[in-house]
Amino acid sequence: MRDVAIIGIGINKWGELWNKSLRDIYVEAALNAIDDAKIDRIDSMYVGSMSPGIFIGQEHLSSLLSDYLGQGSIPTTRVESACASGALAIRQGFIDVASGMSDVVLVGGVEKMSDVDSSKATDILATALDSEWEAFQGISFAGIYALICRAHMEKYATTRNQLSQVAVKNHQNGLLNPHAQFQMKLTVEQVNNSSLVADPLRLLDCSPITDGAAAVVMCSMDVAKKISRTSSTGTPNRPIIKLSGSGHATDTIALHSRHDLTTFNSTTLAAQQAYKMSSLTPKDIHFAEVHDCFTISEIIACESLGFFERGIGALATERGDTSLNGKLPINPSGGLKSKGNPLGATGVAQVYEVVTQLRAEAGSRQIKNARRALTQNMGGSGGSSLVHIWEVL
Amino acid sequence: MRDVAIIGIGINKWGELWNKSLRDIYVEAALNAIDDAKIDRIDSMYVGSMSPGIFIGQEHLSSLLSDYLGQGSIPTTRVESACASGALAIRQGFIDVASGMSDVVLVGGVEKMSDVDSSKATDILATALDSEWEAFQGISFAGIYALICRAHMEKYATTRNQLSQVAVKNHQNGLLNPHAQFQMKLTVEQVNNSSLVADPLRLLDCSPITDGAAAVVMCSMDVAKKISRTSSTGTPNRPIIKLSGSGHATDTIALHSRHDLTTFNSTTLAAQQAYKMSSLTPKDIHFAEVHDCFTISEIIACESLGFFERGIGALATERGDTSLNGKLPINPSGGLKSKGNPLGATGVAQVYEVVTQLRAEAGSRQIKNARRALTQNMGGSGGSSLVHIWEVL
Numbered sequence: 133m134r135d136v137a138i139i140g141i142g143i144n145k146w147g148e149l150w151n152k153s154l155r156d157i158y159v160e161a162a163l164n165a166i167d168d169a170k171i172d173r174i175d176s177m178y179v180g181s182m183s184p185g186i187f188i189g190q191e192h193l194s195s196l197l198s199d200y201l202g203q204g205s206i207p208t209t210r211v212e213s214a215c216a217s218g219a220l221a222i223r224q225g226f227i228d229v230a231s232g233m234s235d236v237v238l239v240g241g242v243e244k245m246s247d248v249d250s251s252k253a254t255d256i257l258a259t260a261l262d263s264e265w266e267a268f269q270g271i272s273f274a275g276i277y278a279l280i281c282r283a284h285m286e287k288y289a290t291t292r293n294q295l296s297q298v299a300v301k302n303h304q305n306g307l308l309n310p311h312a313q314f315q316m317k318l319t320v321e322q323v324n325n326s327s328l329v330a331d332p333l334r335l336l337d338c339s340p341i342t343d344g345a346a347a348v349v350m351c352s353m354d355v356a357k358k359i360s361r362t363s364s365t366g367t368p369n370r371p372i373i374k375l376s377g378s379g380h381a382t383d384t385i386a387l388h389s390r391h392d393l394t395t396f397n398s399t400t401l402a403a404q405q406a407y408k409m410s411s412l413t414p415k416d417i418h419f420a421e422v423h424d425c426f427t428i429s430e431i432i433a434c435e436s437l438g439f440f441e442r443g444i445g446a447l448a449t450e451r452g453d454t455s456l457n458g459k460l461p462i463n464p465s466g467g468l469k470s471k472g473n474p475l476g477a478t479g480v481a482q483v484y485e486v487v488t489q490l491r492a493e494a495g496s497r498q499i500k501n502a503r504r505a506l507t508q509n510m511g512g513s514g515g516s517s518l519v520h521i522w523e524v525l
Numbered sequence: 526m527r528d529v530a531i532i533g534i535g536i537n538k539w540g541e542l543w544n545k546s547l548r549d550i551y552v553e554a555a556l557n558a559i560d561d562a563k564i565d566r567i568d569s570m571y572v573g574s575m576s577p578g579i580f581i582g583q584e585h586l587s588s589l590l591s592d593y594l595g596q597g598s599i600p601t602t603r604v605e606s607a608c609a610s611g612a613l614a615i616r617q618g619f620i621d622v623a624s625g626m627s628d629v630v631l632v633g634g635v636e637k638m639s640d641v642d643s644s645k646a647t648d649i650l651a652t653a654l655d656s657e658w659e660a661f662q663g664i665s666f667a668g669i670y671a672l673i674c675r676a677h678m679e680k681y682a683t684t685r686n687q688l689s690q691v692a693v694k695n696h697q698n699g700l701l702n703p704h705a706q707f708q709m710k711l712t713v714e715q716v717n718n719s720s721l722v723a724d725p726l727r728l729l730d731c732s733p734i735t736d737g738a739a740a741v742v743m744c745s746m747d748v749a750k751k752i753s754r755t756s757s758t759g760t761p762n763r764p765i766i767k768l769s770g771s772g773h774a775t776d777t778i779a780l781h782s783r784h785d786l787t788t789f790n791s792t793t794l795a796a797q798q799a800y801k802m803s804s805l806t807p808k809d810i811h812f813a814e815v816h817d818c819f820t821i822s823e824i825i826a827c828e829s830l831g832f833f834e835r836g837i838g839a840l841a842t843e844r845g846d847t848s849l850n851g852k853l854p855i856n857p858s859g860g861l862k863s864k865g866n867p868l869g870a871t872g873v874a875q876v877y878e879v880v881t882q883l884r885a886e887a888g889s890r891q892i893k894n895a896r897r898a899l900t901q902n903m904g905g906s907g908g909s910s911l912v913h914i915w916e917v918l
Contacts, residue, residue, distance in 0.1 A: 133625050153657065176773075186578050189660065192607040192650040195778040195908030205794045207773035208909070209613060212607045214585040220602060224617065231624030232526050261585040264546065267582065380600035381568075385588040401598045515588030516601070 138354035140169025140349030154244035161345035169349035175234035180221035181476035214260035218479025219509030219518035240347035241480035243392035260512035288443035297325035303377035306466025308497035313472030317501035342472030377521035379405030398517035414438035421482035457490030529751035533562020533742030562742035565671035568627035574615035574869035607653035611872025612902030612911035633740035637714035651906035655779035671723035678858035681836035689716035699859025700802030701890035706865030735865030739874035770914035791910035807831035814875035872902030
């Protein structure tokens with residue numbers, strides 16, 4: 133398998149984008165990535181999107197988006213793994229380039245969620261669960277995470293304040309991210325006193341409904357080095373960012389089949405694959421973007437990735453370890469919580485942030501001396517997980 | 526890239542399967558493929574499905590189906606390209622094995638369409654079109670193909686009887702296929718006099734609403750040869766079926782952007798890629814499974830694949846060239862028309878038929894001396910196409 137690099141990244145301002153359709157949002161981010169890569173050729177495209185069929189009545193994004201991006205007859209593949217659709221597109225783009233099938237691949241993620249009312253959006257999110265055994269019985273997506281959260285609180289004495297500190301920290305980071313949906317500061321008291329959604333989870337524990345897209349250009353290391361050499365911008369060439377590890381695992385979709393609700397087994401297994409491929413360990417990672425669809429998710433994800441021992445994730449947040457200036461910054465972008473969570477776009481936007489940081493182009497939220505990073509994107513309540521590791525060459 | 530072979534195939538009896546859910550249908554076909562391959566190990570799974578989110582309120586098939594198949598934490602990827610989702614899963618499985626990421630991949634396709642009423646099913650099929658510019662304006666999926674059909678009739682003097690002859694021929698073949706949804710003989714008169722759906726297309730020009738699944742086991746040629754050598758069944762070893770060419774192309778999704786409605790440009794481009802990869806030409810192909818979602822689709826597909834000159838596809842059917850005993854049998858399985866069209870399963874079932882024929886296991890519908898075959902699977906009204914070429918080693 134060939135080495136694979138990222139040479140371009142693009143995103144748009146996320147939020148409730150009433151005046152833009154899915155195709156507009158996607159094309160905006162994709163053109164930004166193509167401009168950033170300074171390339172004039174794409175061999176194939178991958179698109180991650182969870183539920184465009186239900187949200188906007190449009191499947192077949194492979195044809196729609198290659199058409200609207202003006203890419204002619206290019207082979208385009210839509211992938212879906214619920215909220216992990218974006219990182220799954222990254223992985224499939226990686227395999228495509230690594231195999232030799234394509235030299236240059238555009239990987240995008242997109243979701244237009246605000247065209248339906250919130251009740252319908254809740255129903256759509258629940259299609260990531262086991263519909264027959266969970267959703268149709270009346271439990272919501274937030275309800276499933278509430279069960280997980282309660283189990284973690286019971287087992288590890290995780291507190292209400294610690295959950296809130298995750299939200300406060302991510303909103304602090306999101307304040308510094310111009311693409312974030314919510315650029316607003318939160319206090320622990322505000323999170324503690326926000327409306328109850330599914331006990332113990334409150335409104336400000338939850339990532340929002342978001343319209344947004346993100347895209348990256350992946351290529352073989354040979355192409356990346358050639359482009360780097362022939363750059364004619366006059367400015368110093370950007371560092372090459374290598375995808376050095378990829379992991380992908382699934383878990384039982386229904387919670388009732390799991391042995392332990394307080395860990396994400398698919399994340400642990402995907403991480404083990406990615407660490408092995410990259411010959412790195414959790415200690416080698418300088419920062420990470422993880423899937424904080426709820427505050428509890430970030431805490432458990434960090435534990436499942438091996439960043440902290442089980443039961444210590446919440447304490448690590450409380451100690452400030454995961455803050456922008458902490459030992460292991462988590463979600464410098466603001467995470468799903470503050471940046472927004474346009475399902476299919478989320479996993480690709482994590483890579484946008486990682487590349488921005490590794491290029492030292494993150495401005496006021498720049499992490500110093502960051503050379504190795506990890507992204508973790510998760511489908512549903514952990515039924516699928518993808519972990520990728522990124523390094524500056 | 527490594528050579529890739531098929532070592533196992535599975536399907537179930539297609540139809541309106543009221544007493545089975547999507548997961549039941551999938552597992553039935555997947556277990557049949559695993560049994561057929563006689564393997565005890567799968568490295569990853571691909572699933573093609575068009576719209577489970579709308580048909581049955583269930584996305585995240587990657588987690589659901591690996592769970593229900595008892596495959597533990599296996600990495601599983603759902604792909605979607607409307608009605609071409611199945612062949613897209615085949616292609617992604619091919620790339621996965623060819624890259625060296627996996628040695629043994631289970632590729633499945635599944636759709637459960639009969640849980641909604643026919644009005645809703647019509648709406649769901651229309652999500653394969655450009656929703657904003659076509660479906661929301663009131664045209665149905667059949668309506669789009671009616672425009673294509675009318676253009677072909679005008680340009681090439683294709684007749685009503687010739688369209689009907691496609692249906693008659695495919696039902697003749699389907700009579701010999703125990704898995705087909707409709708095992709019934711048709712006459713030209715019956716097709717000509719069936720209810721009008723979208724002028725000039727009548728009910729018996731259309732493929733039906735179907736529940737069904739199909740699956741294949743793909744592996745590296747090394748693994749295929751090893752399994753072939755170590756077979757302990759006592760019966761003669763089966764021939765190895767090689768995937769010798771893969772092509773994938775898109776087209777503008779909306780008909781109004783196309784230069785010519787009477788050809789499927791994405792099919793032509795995908796075929797060119799597959800012919801080139803396999804070093805074969807249309808003349809080298811002994812039979813094919815093509816995407817006859819409507820009778821006109823088979824005629825145009827055969828022309829776009831280079832089997833017949835443009836405008837000759839209908840005449841070729843009339844002459845009997847595409848019959849089971851003709852010069853170039855098309856859709857020996859019965860095609861989408863008679864076998865059924867469970868969207869995501871269709872492209873995988875085409876491979877089921879090709880492998881069955883190339884193994885000389887097709888019984889009463891066996892094509893003599895068939896050693897090279899082609900499969901063509903198409904999304905929407907040709908917005909995406911996949912073409913694969915298969916050879917007996």
